[in-house]
Amino acid sequence: MPSLLLICGAAAVAFFACLDGWYLLRMPITYLYAKWLLPAIADPLQEQRFHSWVLPSDLDLLVHMNNARYPREADMARCVFMVRCGLFQAIWALGGHTMLSASCCRFRRSMHLLERFTIRTRIRGWDQRAFFLEQRFVSTRDGFVCAVLLVRQHVAGTTPGTAVEKVCRRKMESPALSEEIQHWSRYNEASSQNLRMESDVLEKSKAL
Numbered sequence: 001m002p003s004l005l006l007i008c009g010a011a012a013v014a015f016f017a018c019l020d021g022w023y024l025l026r027m028p029i030t031y032l033y034a035k036w037l038l039p040a041i042a043d044p045l046q047e048q049r050f051h052s053w054v055l056p057s058d059l060d061l062l063v064h065m066n067n068a069r070y071p072r073e074a075d076m077a078r079c080v081f082m083v084r085c086g087l088f089q090a091i092w093a094l095g096g097h098t099m100l101s102a103s104c105c106r107f108r109r110s111m112h113l114l115e116r117f118t119i120r121t122r123i124r125g126w127d128q129r130a131f132f133l134e135q136r137f138v139s140t141r142d143g144f145v146c147a148v149l150l151v152r153q154h155v156a157g158t159t160p161g162t163a164v165e166k167v168c169r170r171k172m173e174s175p176a177l178s179e180e181i182q183h184w185s186r187y188n189e190a191s192s193q194n195l196r197m198e199s200d201v202l203e204k205s206k207a208l
Contacts, residue, residue, distance in 0.1 A: 022057075023072065030076050034083040044085040044167055045175070047122040050077035051140075054115045064110035071103060074135045074149045077119035081133075082153075090166040096157030101130060102188050109139075109146045116140040124181055125174040126160035132181050150184055 015021045041048065052073055060066040082088040082098070091098055111117060120136040130152045137147040155163065164172050177185070 026076065027079065030079050031083060034080040038080065038084055040086065041084045042168075044087055044164055045123055046085070047120055048077075048081045048084060050080050050119040050121065052076075052117060052119065054111050054113055054117070056113065059113060062110075064112050065115075067105070067107065070105055070107075070137065070147055070149060073119060073137075074103075074121075074151070075100075077121050077135060078133065078151065078153070081121040086167045087131075087163055090163040091155060091158060094158040094162060094166065096155055096163070098131075098153055098155050100151065101154035102152035103149060104184060105147055105149045107147045109144060111137070111139065111146050117146065123175075125177040126164070127174070128159055128161070130154045131160050132177060132185070150181065152185075152188065 050073075054065045058065050058069045079088075088098070117140055118138045120138055122134055124132045124134050126132060133151040133153060135149040135151065136145050137149070138144070139146055161172070161174070
């Protein structure tokens with residue numbers, strides 16, 4: 001028995017030391033929680049709220065929430081959002097899958113230890129390849145929007161419009177993309193084009 005406990009303890013230490021253990025545990029638990037315990041939402045365009053708080057493990061050296069923690073919490077909120085409105089299930093049923101292809105976070109005010117906040121997630125629109133989502137980190141204390149995250153959720157194997165049509169059982173047009181999202185989308189496209197050009201130049205130089 002002592003040797004078994006030692007092996008289990010060593011495995012647990014290795015799991016958390018060598019892997020991002022809490023994330024690997026929390027994401028499937030969050031998925032199952034959204035699927036089994038939270039009510040479904042029929043309208044994929046409806047805003048959803050995900051509640052959380054700043055834990056000691058979220059703090060940086062300045063004793064406020066580390067900038068890297070915002071995208072992680074947004075991951076959890078986005079998982080709940082996609083499951084509750086049925087988009088994850090629809091995409092998988094259509095033989096597709098989804099992945100994060102771009103994100104941009106704007107910080108407005110720090111959040112501190114044990115501060116409670118709500119992530120308000122909504123779909124701002126979609127094109128033939130991806131959903132565009134906005135996620136707002138709102139302080140429960142005073143309703144201030146502490147950060148805003150824009151996300152491009154790429155869909156492979158099917159299209160966003162087809163997934164929305166499967167969920168809603170009717171064809172739906174994307175809401176008009178706001179000016180800020182259009183600017184951001186153009187930046188992403190320009191960045192991709194520049195990187196492709198750099199790659200082409202590098203390949204040609206290697207061939208010489």
